[in-house]
Amino acid sequence: MSTDPVLRSEREHLRRSRADLAAMREHTLSLTAQSADHVSTEYLKASLYRRAKALEDDPSLPLFFGRIDRTADDGDDTFHIGRRHVMDGNGDPMVIDWRADVARAFYRATRDDPHGVTLRRRYGFAGGDLTSYEDEHLLDPGEADVTSRILTEEIERPRVGPMRDIVATIQPEQDEVVRASLDRTVCVQGAPGTGKTAVGLHRAAFLLHTYRERLARTGVLVIGPNQAFLHYIAQVLPTLGEVDVRQVTVAGLVESVPVRAADDPETATLKGDARMAEVLRNAIWSHLGEPAETLYVARGTRRWRVPVHEAADAIRTLRERGDGYTTARALLGQRLAHRVLLRMEAAGEITDDRVQNAVARSRPVKAYVDELWPALDPVKLVMRLLSDPELLAAAAEGILDADEQQRLLWHKPARGPKTAPWSHADAVLVDEAAAALERISGVGHVVLDEAQDLSPMELRAVGRRAATGSLTVLGDIAQGTTPWATPSWPEALRHLAHDDAHLEVLRKGYRVPAAVVEFAGQLLPVIAPGVAPPEPVRSNPGRLDVTRTGGELVAAVVDAARDVAAREGSLGIIVADDAADAAAAALDAAGLPVGRLADDARITLVPATLAKGLEYDHVIVAEPAAIVAAEPAGLRRLYVVLTRAVSSLTVVHREPLPDPLIHQ
Template identity: 25%
Template sequence: MSSNQTPRDEEEKRLLTVLEQVSRRMRKEMALLGDRRGDVVGIRQEFWDDVRMNFSDSTEVGETWSSIVQQAELLAERERSHRVASEAVERLTKQFDSPYFARIDFAETGMESEIIYIGRASLVGEDGETFYVYDWRAPVSSLFYDQEPGPAAYRVPDGKMEGELQLKRQFVIRGGQLKLMFDTSETVGDEILQAVLSEGSDTSMKSIVATIQKEQNWIIRDEKHKLLVVQGAAGSGKTSAALQRIAYLLYRYRETLGPDQIILFSPNPVFKGYISNVLPDLGEANMRQMTFRELIEARLGRRFEVEDLFSQTEALAAADGTAEGEARESSVRYKGSEHFFITVENYLKRLELDGARFRPLRFRSMTIVSAEEMSQQFYGIRAADGFGNRAAGLRRWLLERLRTWIDSQMNEPWLEEAAELVDSEDIQRAYVDVRRSGGFHEEVFDDEEQMSIRLRRRVAEETLAPLIKAVRSYRFLDAVATYRELFESRTLFTACSPDGKLPTGWEWMLQRVEETMGRKVIDHEDATPLMYVSEALEGFRRVEGDIQHVFVDEAQDYSPFQAAYLRRRYPRARMTVLGDFNQAIYIQSQANGGFGGWTRLMAPEATSVLRLTTSYRSTEPIVEYTKGILAAEDAVGIIPFHRKGEAPRVIACKDNGQLSEQIAASINELLAQGYGTIGVISKTAYESGNASALLKELLPDDVPVTLVTGGSAELPKGVSVLPSYLAKGIEFDAVLVWDASEVRYGKEKDRKLLYTVCTRALHILYIFHTGTVSPWLPKP
């Protein structure tokens, strides 16, 4: 650097050099993209013109087929090239906007210092050797996240590289222009964090690669442990770190790991949409993503009406304070517990010897195979072969019995009558079948009889098709009756219970199971145990062994039973679970310490438990205020990032009419101040529906007000009105709490729910209430 050139001058000059490289690459890729687009369009238009069509004999047909395949392969190759070029242009466009965010100067021991720039994606010169930018996931990039200037080291696949970190510099580059630049001795400088965190919220989560903190980087790059449990304060970047971890794993193991081998369990559909852009923004395809509700629906939803977690929450809120509500709460807590999981495990061991229930195969009034015959066949197979082999053996036996039964019905009146009613297409197919088998020539005398037999067989097979399909799907196993049996026998339950005792409210649970399942309705608390029993009887044939990594967000809301079930369903997968004890808002997990049974899923030496304490989402005044909602022991360790802002406001209203007017007025003010996302959060879905209707009447027509429901797939711009449990993991520029009164949030179980609601705010938190305010809010 010349004596009159400042570090900023040097960096701006270097930025221009990089942008020129990006521009040059982009021009090439755009030209290639145009060529490939022209190729694809041309091949599609001329596809059949270039295919030599000749069906005169078998040889010509073979050559015609080869010509079609060749042309199709050419088209597929050009389409792949077009897709690759398109992805390259998209990546380079992002790089032109912000090619890198950090620089480190590192001198390996005994070597000269090397200047390394770090960005979202690597950028290599045309010579294939000059690295202008290193990918943030490259081993050397960990120096930026983990080390301070001075002696430093980073790990590579072959060991460790040691040396001296001489400089750490951070940048904010937008639109190809250098906006901010800082030298820092910290892992990520506060100035950069201040700049990024002060930006407005959006309807989708952003990548955090430029602001990853040291403790987040440990989560992202951990390759040692099979189970990674992350307890993090609200807004501490748990989910962001998990998504960057997925991107890192896809980069680190790109030869052996694909996005379809990673699955993320999200808390709700809204959250799924909220995070859907993070990985594509980093140049990676999205992993598989689903909610636990979707898993239940896929397994049980076709045959039963299955209650979801949100409906359960609404039902419990409606019955709050009643004897029925208290009994249901007790049942929900118990059926999610580790005690019940052990009870079910012991029950399954007994079922290896006797007791599994079966559905008889019936056709009209006729029993083809009775439940007793199935039981004899099932238990006639050695116990050592396990449920899976027994179920598969019974399935084969039943299919053979169905074929034999069809043979026995060939001359029965019902079948002859049905065969007489077949349409002309069935007759034509029967004719073709007989002709292909050598019929309809002068030496054959029973052609009509053969056609009649084939028609009757076809009719019988089509009539029994639903029954055959049910057998192939293992529907002969009666998981519901088997599960109910556990509750219908007091002796059986106590024999399976780990302490030989019945749970409190066992009689109520028995009545509830009989009443709901008798109507083909499954309570949410019964869904996971029922799935577990069902899949155990089938030998866990549905386990997904190809999944290598399972991520569970908001893990504190899963019961120990659900945690154990997921472990069984993905037996070969490493697991990363993330949550916050202070946001355990559902009954099924509140009595289980937040994380329930997660830490006991794997051996201690394969498990790592990490804690994120700094809250980055909200301003310092909001974090300090929301800490006061929690019990003192729960708030210990939550540290606000020092970002200044407006203190939260608590606003008293005389009634709901004034409350809605005050909130509408606040929305108008906040929109005028430039806040893009505003969340109006009520306690229940019923309340949010009313709130949405009132606000739409009070606000101007050009103010978008969206009611967010359990089925919503994305978060809109403007004003979102939603119930408390759908706000999990989401953030808004401003949060307006709808009626934080003692009536709504007065019980101990409401404390963490109110904390969760209030911690959704980035910059502004207004809390409105009627009557007496919730006792959990800090006193002024």
């Protein structure tokens, strides 16, 4: 038992806080959802369930990680800062949510600008037990600036399992992004290890807390590059008390057709070109006809007419409004019916809205609308566009040349939507067509990670989901590995339709150690000349081992894995995609069974194309030359896999290293 009275007092505060959190949850569970109607009752039940879920206590996590003391006019204030708000039975705060405005000072206070803070305290924990504390007296001129040992240990703590939150270690430049207002789109350029993914997720948590009522109606969407990445980050928001956020890949967002084919890089790049949006619009509006005959509508004993020029005027007005094709089509019947009503009223007939609706639904009006403004289905439209050379030529005139049009066409005619050779890029075209036909509903905020890898058409699809909201756009131009990777953030933001976004560059590297940054950074002048490497701030420079073998590569990888596995922390073994099965078999035979990406195993085998966004304490990269040779952007892919390491990087190769890499 510690004899330190401060430590004893803080442990007692932690014990009481846990008891108060349990009481808060019990109170929530005791509430009964009752309302005047069934729907409202079910809504209240769901709301209470989410509230109770958010109040669950994880004993392995500390309820608070810091404290600030501030001097106020009416005395001193003390605030314990934690992952969620906890209050006692009297309603007084025991723990302040890290997102609360008063907690801002914990992250921003410095000796030059203390934000009213006299003392900042950080806590050390083992599991959920408080083990130490560290004080910083910001107003004491005699106290020297020192690097926080607790902060350093938390940043460098071994990574095992899914990604964890960084609420205890958010740095001032990261906090600027996290606390940006909901009406502001922020684009974060961050080199490996700068914490951009964590910053984006914590901004989502901050917005959900600060704009709770507004985002409860509109929602928050997190978009990641693949399922492995989403699995890796899945627990960050729930840990922060946010359990109702949809997380999805771009494929999951747009694929409304059965994707069973893959385009070659040139075709996929063309289908992802922003010009395709104009081609689709042309194909859609080419179905709009010009009226050539007068519309006659029988009503009672008389026939009423709408002349050709009035019908043409109604069509032109609706198209110029800028609504989607289907939305505008739905209004044409009412516009034509209104013209009929004007004539009926001029003749002394009594009319009202019911009469107009009846005329709009009459057979002559519906037939007239169907002929001039036919209904369209986005799936069938895109299928026709990719199958019919004449429709494509008409829609692409002046936009795509003959060779590009030929490249777009499917080699075999499609018999129907279910059997058509849909690719992912085709599915994005369907999504674009659907939005051109009828405006889709969006969400209040979108967090888009690895945005540099999206095509212009994919970016447009994401931007539509935030048309009336905002985004947090995360990425690194140097890590763009797709053939259509964006060359600059202003261009990507233009496709997202958020040109006015604030661009923030995170420069400090908290994850990748200096030795790894220096080695991988040799690739930057070749793959991204204008991008600077991160500035490592960790006390541990890390370990780099580069081994060239004259024997079998797989055997050398097994030997390296056996050695590295003896170290504390997680191990990721990254290989070229086509070498994954052989490596897994060899490691298993050597008594080193590895997990695949969704297994949360201590040792994980990672195909190179799925490594983006992941991190491991120790990384073994097998045969860089094979990773580079596997795809056109191979050097960028290699930069990605080399920068997954938190503590040590081991490179095993038989073939010579790629030219930009020099190791002595």
